[in-house]
Amino acid sequence: MYSRYLARSARSGLNTTSLSLSFAQRRLLASSKAGIAQISSNAYSEIYNSTNAAQPLKALDTLQRRHLGPTPENAQYMLGQLGYSDLEEFTKAVIPEDILVRRALKVSPAQGYTETEMIAHLREIASKNKVYRSFIGKGYYNTIIPPVVQRNVLECPEWYTSYTPYQPEVSQGRLQSLLNFQTVVCDLTGLPVANASLLDEATAGAEAVLLSYHSMKGKKSKYVVDTNIHAQTLAVIQTRANTLGIEIVQLPLSTAEGVEQLAAIQTEISGALVQYPATDGSINSYAKVGEIVHANHGLLSAASDLLALTILEPPSSFGADIVFGNSQRFGVTLGYGGPQAAFLATITKLNRKIPGRIVGVSKDRLGNPALRLALQTREQHIKREKATSNICTAQALLANMAAMYAVYHGPEGLKNIAKRVFGFTSILAEQIATKHTLVNKNWFDTLTIELNGVSADALMATAVEKYQINLFKVSDSQVSLSLDESVTEKDLTDLVELFTGSQLDTSAIVKLPEFYSDLTRSDQILSNPIFNTYHSETSMLRYIHSLQTKDISLANSMIPLGSCTMKLNATVEMLPITWPEFANIHPFAPDNQCQGYAELIDNLEADLADITGFASTTLQPNSGAQGEYTGLSVIKAYFEKRGETQRNICLIPVSAHGTNPASAAMAGMKVVAVKCLNDGSLDLIDLKAKAVKHADNLAAAMITYPSTYGLFEPGIRAAISTIHEFGGQVYLDGANMNAQVGLTSPGDLGADVCHLNLHKTFCIPHGGGGPGVGPICVAEHLTEFLPSHPISRTTNGSDLSIKAVSAAAFGSASILPISYAYIKMMGANALPFASSIAMLNSNYMLNRLQEHYSILFVNSSTIKHCAHEFILDLREFKANGIEAIDVAKRLQDYGFHAPTMSFPVPGTLMIEPTESEDLAELDRFCDSLISIKGEINAYINGDSLGQVLKNAPHSLQDIVSTTQAEWDARGYTREQAAYPLPFLQQNKFWTSVSRLDDAFGDMNLMCTCPSVEEVAE
Template identity: 55%
Template sequence: MLDLENKTSSPTSPLLLGAPTSSETSQNATASFAQRHIGIDDQEITQMLAVLGYNSLDELIYHAVPQQIRLKHPLNLPPAQSESEALSQLKAIAQQNKPYRSFLGMGYYDCITPPVIQRNILENPGWYTAYTPYQAEIAQGRLEALLNYQTMVIDLTGMEIANASLLDEATAAAEAMSMSYGVCKNKAEKFFVSDTCHPQTIEVLQTRAKPLGIEIIVGDHHTFNCENTPVFGALLQYPASHGAIYDYRDIIAQFHKIGALVTLAADPLSLTLLTPPGELGADIAVGSTQRFGVPLGYGGPHAAYFATKEKYKRQIPGRLVGVSKDKHGKPALRLALQTREQHIRRDKATSNICTAQVLLAVIASTYAVYHGAEGLKAMASHIHQLAVLLAAGLKRLNYTIDSTPIFDTVCVGVGEAGAKALVKAATDQGINLRLLEPGFVCISLDETTTLEDIQTLWQLFCHRDELPFTVEDLEQDEPFGILPPPLQRQSDYLTDPVFNCHRSETELLRYLKQLENKDLSLTNSMIPLGSCTMKLNATAEMMPVTWPEFSKIHPFAPLDQTQGYQTLFQQLEDWLGELTGFAGISLQPNAGSQGEYAGLQVIRAYHEHRGEGHRNICLIPESAHGTNPASAVMSGMKVVSVKCDKQGDIDIADLQKKVEKHSEKLAALMVTYPSTHGVFEEAIRDICEIIHEHGGQVYLDGANMNAQVGLCRPGDYGADVCHLNLHKTFCIPHGGGGPGVGPIGVVDHLVPFLPGHSVIELGGDESIGAIAAAPWGSASILVISWMYIAMMGAEGLTHASKAAILNANYIAHRLDNAYPILFKGKSNLVAHECIIDVRPLRKQAGIDVSDIAKRLMDYGFHAPTMSWPVIGTMMVEPTESESLAELDRFCEAMISIREEAEAIEKGELDAEDNPLKNAPHTAESLICGDWTHPYTRETAAYPAAWLKDNKYWTPIGRVDDAFGDRNLVCSCVGMDAYKE
């Protein structure tokens, strides 16, 4: 009889393990890709298990993962494929797509990604594997590129301050609505939206407004009387979705009379020619920078911008890069006003956005750096001239063309029957035109449009073999469509040297390499951030992203042209459903925050459908993910906190008490599993049952899904909704803080409420509507997760989860003597991450968590997650991708730092002037000037022997965060002024 309580025994029965067994240390890792993805091999696994006192990996997992939730059958996934096999299959799928010539517009445009940017940013792991720049000293390259982005947006919009990007134009507009609601003083509950805004933006606003009790008024901005119908804000499109350019000065003034804020959704390329929103009087400007070198990608990922007035700097959503100085007085960049981060503010947060589209913002800002003001203006002028020429030709062909000025989009009146016939005729020739009911066709031009394209378009509208005019004929006509002087931009933009010094590819290449070398990414070392899962982003997974069959597709292209994408979506949804145990998946949420929001909206819609719309209480344990309360408030719910016990588990007695108190109004429980304390809670199934007994639904935050894949499934143990961070568990890279993808899975009774999209008629009558601008969100990077699952297969995915749990427990064991491990499960084990308690060092040596984080930089490591979920601690997640050598290197660095702290305790190192307090040490500080510290330069620079072979040097010393917040500067111009 096997003694399962004795951890030296090795259970082998499938019944006992809850899943089929095999010698996972060999057989499960036989797929060549899985071997490359998982960093520890059979011999290292045996060695690590011996340290932990287990005979097999199965035995460790048996004790770590509660048996009552273990998967009882094999995963039903296709067999693992090699890299070449998966790429070949995906290529066949991609070829089902038809990348037709798109003139659809609506905020999405084909563009040219300069090869130097594509190869050196988009396809460069030095950029796409970096993490969010919380640790400024090892993120100066990303931060500078983002500062360029902010400067570009400020200059183009004429506003005073801009953030480091948002998810897409529609959600940026929704954030503008929320900010306007918060700062407006007129107590109105209505928000006006011009009917000339992009339809996807209108729908996202309607979705976001409903739970907050905001009424959206969609109407004609020319005739709307805001004095008769007070509103707290308004959204106007500039240029309008159908192409017209309006002078909004008088309309903005009318809204300002009643104290309302006005947002302009503006095309950034048009702003090189048009009077910018700030000069028109707008309070907020939003838009998409997609056409600045970022591929269409069937809708994403793209970087939206958000700019506003200086007085709203503490209300602006998302992240803000600011200028400060380091301890040596050198200018240094950092994320400013970081206490606005949503996991800190929780239910007091003004937004649940906790990310940016960093990689895409970097591409867009570098596109502006490469082209400069002259290049962008020349490009915009060329597009505008072609649009004017197109309109003149269509007018010569006797079609109805409005006389309102245009930038890049021509709206043609052809009659209802004629419009449909024209659109079909164009499609037959591989061209997509936008049908604008009733009886109008819109044609949007872009950077790639040529004169030949214009002639082809004329021919489509001409009912004869030859055109009755030439381009030269049209040039003799009276000028048509010229921008009137009040709309012509007079102010300068992009005047900073960074936008004027990199015209040659040589100069840009060197600049990009300089920025890249300032940063630490997965190309340097492991990034052991708890809850962030910084794992291998394999090259084979990344390659298909830039295939033209995926990258050149407009998000609103007809479905019969996107069958490859539809096949990809269906397969990925099926696979994710199998891995989670859910009946339905929505891929639309384009960030974890959006997944949380979408999941709660689905739950809210379900209750309303059953006549229980009064259910608005959301229970959230202290161990839940930090953005959960912010998402709940955005969804119109009231947050009630549930206590945790000393082991980090949910306090069942307190949960029962709160559930009974709020039973009639209970909407949902939001729970992270494994908890953010790094443990598998034994009672998770009971917890779900308690919520269900009282009519609530269970929302499970999937941030920690990396510990569950192949071992247990949320849908099996009681969750009703779960969002999945594909940028964590399923290998989409973090890209320096974005992009992300956060699809949701739901049980059968919630499927009808999944997000939809009216532009392409996605979703049924019960759908919550659109929560992102594009129907399938950041579609182009879904190929990464498809490749990962296809190459790993069921056994590889399961083995990866086990390896992640083994690695975390190995680190916890190795560090336990130096730093107490704060929470452990029933078997004295952690899940896939562990929390190390460094708080005793503050009392003993005056060393806090930030000192350890900065000293780790001298060892060449990014710090673990700091002070979350417990202040003064570090949360470590090694993932499955790291080798034993790398795990040991990290442990040795942490142990060495503990020894340095001990030397301070003993008085062997000065309490103030020591390697930890002075970290990180730059090469300049070591070489230039006198060395006055009571420890050696070698101790500062090379505290471990391996560093002499491979040393990452921080470009700056420790950043003065307080100085940066007191002297907030968020543009390049400010940085130059500071240098002087």
């Protein structure tokens, strides 16, 4: 493994000269390289203007000046406003001297590819992937993405650059689409409640297990899993179960013997999980299993397939309490495993325990139906260490694609697709049975075949060499295959010839076989008008467009969300994700067909390790919270190898994001909170006291740096030394990595592991609430514990690896080209400027706003600047009746998404502009907040203009339809409501609803598309 890493690092241009040194020696060596890179204004000008004396022939289409918002002249002006003459001087003032390491990055090429060069380079990489016909299945299928959905959702910045719909008034389009997704899931599974997607099928399965376990309050530690489920789902469940001490018992629940074994332990289990249809393709009834599980108050979970459920009896018919699966075959690419939206539906009594987000129907201030995230207090990470899940995200963009697929095809279109898949599978089964033995006696789309006269390896080799077809090897004598909507007549004839050596006479087929009458569902599905209206491309295009115009995205204005880093997602970075060579690769395809992905992944892993100052990277975690869990699980495995299994204490500052303690709890650790000082910095005395108290059991400390308060607190090295002194490992949360790249790093500071949010620092778009990627980087001594995968290769790890944490070996692989392209186009020379300019933008805004608002934690005795974000303190206005939510809603009238509200401090707004916003946009936002401060003053002084805050936001209906008498009663004009600043007359975003009634939505929970009658009621 170690030699493989050295070879891979050498290919990637990573400096390996120090890898033979000890971990501590390499840290010292890294620290000694301070001062290599200069962050001067002159250097910024050269990078921005693409001028380089050493390369006079360099092309001009560079990303640096497209990505970095302020021009050099703007930057100089901003520096002057802050009292500095040079960017280098400013950077040194912001980052404490012992933190500013500036180890020279090894990212190649150092000057960065131009946009044209990047496209050519990615084309070359993509060409090394072989797009064969994959009938591998196992939860991943070819699909036909409706072009109207691909172009207008997946490739549309209004859909992929928007944020999680926490501000519902500017998110009604996405919320409607996610409500459509939930409706599809509820209708097809037969269960009343569904969330707005999860990360992937395997992690959804793990959530189902935890939901069952915690419903028994942890009193029943055994959980039964059917032997006939996907291997990757089992692996992820085992990973989660191991950290919480849940015993996974595997039984063949489709057999009488398995049911008897289940009955024998029924009083000891919290639940059971089956796959329907099973991984071998068979369709079984689990009614008896449900009876046994329910007799002892357990929960029955079923992994299922949405396309099958359009014609197959739903899992609710045999008593399933939880149903989960992958919506990928509803128009989402294979993408080498992701991103794809998992689904999870439950019975009603679990609606306050279901992990993830739920979209619900509520009403606005004017009484109109409006959508919001329902039961937000149920979101698991808010419960911190008491959480039963650490889910903090979704796969919203992919859920929206799946929902649009269902809207476009409608119930009859979906059924026709399913019937065709079954019909083709049945024809193939009949032909194969003439030469081989079918293991499963019934099916929807999957056949498992016991081969006669040929080995699995020989048959699969012929399939690849002669037909360019991929199958799945079950054993030396068995293979399986799965058909899908993309299968053609030629595919069918080639498969018949492969298995039988005979030609299929397709002219003799006059009708496709019909689905089993005793298994066919009889209820109506997708009856809502939304699924029965938009079936022409014209109507579908207009429906999609009508939704996107209701939402704020980066296409409208900056999204200044602190801790979320809503930076530019450059178009050139986005181009490759729909190229067939990246989009149409099955995650379990043979390695020799995925060499392009291997090259890209190896180099991206090496670049991320270099940037973070660590030895190795795994890209498997597909969200930030998943990365947290993975990092802590790796630490736990490290201590298990050392025989220190008693180490289970995790120290976490009270300022930490809620997923930190939730992830620690999921990893089986006990959370001990550490205090923060009044200036927001970590209380090193309390940290030392807690470390001493728990010295024998200390496993880790989780610290966000810069801190969650947006500060480069100077005590981080002392904190890390303290944890190491008492035997613990240090996990630095990488949520704020955007302030560190090329200037400092977790490895240089002495940490042991960090996670990165590629959807923050490294430009993968947020997609309206997902996808995300949360890889972890680790020091050399933790490399051998990085996660493995039961089917696919991984680039790191060993026999000591933890089991898989995601369904696919490389998580959301198809969006990795985005981060790869960003890093390679910025290059080693420009990447540090992304961090410096992000900090310059933030401090410039702070400087403009501090005359009007209080700013938390800065201008204290020890801290004079923020890092890349700062906190606006609105608590002083609460006594006068103004709260943070009023400012947040009023910002919508000015055309802006609100900053992060009431996190990490209640009653505040946390602002992060990122480096990709220019001076004009920064000023526009500051002007808006300054104008709002005038409205706050008016409210406090009793001026009726202040009421504009309480009625915000003002929808177009509110402006147009409210009578003049009602306006006069408000005490401010329509113009003051709609056009408070002149720029709005040229560029106005209208909210489609007024302020939401949150309480009404929670008291009257409705999480599927309402009927006309329900809306009327």
